[in-house]
Amino acid sequence: MISLYIHLPFCHGKCRYCDFVSTTNMGLIDDYLQVLFKEMDLNQEKFSKEKIRTIYLGGGTPSSLGQKRLEKLFEKIRDTFQVEDGIEWTMEINPESGKNLDFEALAYRGLNRVSMGIQSGQDQILKFLGRIHCQEDVLTCLNQLEKAGIQEINGDFIFGLPNQDLQDIEKDLNYLKNLPLSHLSYYSFIPEEGTPLGDGVLEGRYLLPEEELDRAMAHKIEDALKDLGYKQYEVSNFTKKNPCRHNLAYWEVKDYLGLGLNAHSSYGNKRWENVSSFQEYFNRIKDRKRPILQSTSLTNQDRLLEKIILSLRLNRGIPVKELEKDYKIDFSKTFKEALDKNLGRSLVQEENNYRLTSYGRDIANRVELDFYTCL
Ligand code: SF4
Known part of the structure; x- marks a missing residue:
């Protein structure tokens, strides 16, 4: 059995803290999908006997691909791999593009879990982060997910931002307690070099909370989520229903296949990583080669x-x-x-x-x- 990860590196805007491999050039989507489908074909024989344990569409912002392309992608996955009905199938969405999707049609094709980048309930923080959604988008998405019968909904939140204090955390906790989220991923902010926010911190223009305050925030979040009925099962993850089986596969060092730009795979004692340049990714697959940048063998x-x-x-x-x-x-x-x-x-x-x-x-x-x- 393997888990399947598919990387969809497109976003309508680049968040100020993000160093993920993604582009805002939406004109590349169709070419990318064409090549991604070929990469699936290249892997079909090797993995055709493996049942798929979980599927995760990440990015980037998979919801920015739009309905038609997503439906085509879902069908291609089903045609290529052994996907049984009812396995955990997650897609990351941004509330801004997610609100335009027909989740019922995606649920019909297998989607049963959504991970939404909410990050904060405060507009000025969203603006500071460079997020392009608003609170109304979150509510619209949640409404549509409910209508489609998708009950496993994760919300991504972030804490430990420059100048944040415990009151900000309290505001976000008050905000999220009214949202019908079954799962929460609450990440501590890490300043990444080469991003506007990360460089701002590293150059001293933004001040991060002191370690003591950062830890006080983490403990406040853990205590509040426990009171709200969320059970912590991992450093940053909490659930009212089920843990994320896909992420558990990573943490339990199970086999997974990653497809798409910069996707990572682990199979037996082998690890490999795809190239992260669009051009190289396109060229390698056009030459019918797997787009592997590097692979390593692990010892016991x-x-x-x-x-x-x-x-x-x-x-x-x-x-x-x-x-x-x-x-x-x-x-x-x-x-x-x-x-x-x-x-x-x-x-x-x-x-x-x-x-x-x-x-x-x-x-x-x-x-x-x-x-x-x-x-
Ligand atoms: S939506 Fe996600 S992947 Fe896209 S820029 Fe923002 S944080 Fe990065």
């Missing part, structure tokens, strides 16, 4: 560490028994130093798993490093 040790680091993100923690069986190790002996150092404030043991405490999540990078240095 790499995979073990990857599993530990990623499972530390999950509330269920490190699955010790599973790792001992798969990698033939005595976990407590191999990682004695990391466990001795972190059991207590940053790590707790529950049954056969070790998981981060709330404080441990604040210093997760340091805990990860301790596991790295054991091997």
Whole structure:
């Protein structure tokens, strides 16, 4: 079984914090889809025996492709791969373009989960971020999703922005509590070099909240979402219904195939990454070559560490028994130093798993490093 990710790198506007591979040149969409379909064909034989576990259309802004193209893409996916009815099928949408979609027709073709970039309930923050949607767009989308019977709806939110304080967080929490969202991804802002906001922070024109305030914001969000009935299952993810099975596949180091510009794949002990230039992507596929920029083979040790680091993100923690069986190790002996150092404030043991405490999540990078240095 594999999960399928498809990258659709088009957005109607570029957000000021975004360093994802995407373009605002909508004139490229049809050529891109044509080439993407060929990439699917190139992968069909190799993956034809694999059932698809989950599908995720990300970007960019998949909703900016418009109804007709999306329907064609959904049909192409079904024609190319083994897609059973009812598997988790997610599409990212921006409220601005999502409001023009016929979700019922997409649900008929398999869509059953939507991830909406909401980011904030405050217009001045949306403007600062360079988002092009407004609150009304969010409500229109939610209304249409309800009519289409799509109940799994994630809202992406962001915190820890320049000059943000706890009152801003409170305002966003008050805003989201009235929205019918089954799932929330609440990310801490990371200033990326080469973006207007990231450069503003790195050059000192914008001031980020101090670490103590940033952590106070994270704890306020965790407490408030718990009170609203959202269960945290990963550092930044909370759900009232189901966790996102597609993202769980990444964190549990399961196999996935990524198609499209700059998409990443993981299959057995192989990892590969597609090229990130449109021209190169088009040229390689026109030459009937897979558009792979680089691929690596992981050793058993790499995979073990990857599993530990990623499972530390999950509330269920490190699955010790599973790792001992798969990698033939005595976990407590191999990682004695990391466990001795972190059991207590940053790590707790529950049954056969070790998981981060709330404080441990604040210093997760340091805990990860301790596991790295054991091997
Ligand atoms: S909509 Fe998403 S992918 Fe597009 S520019 Fe904004 S953050 Fe980046």
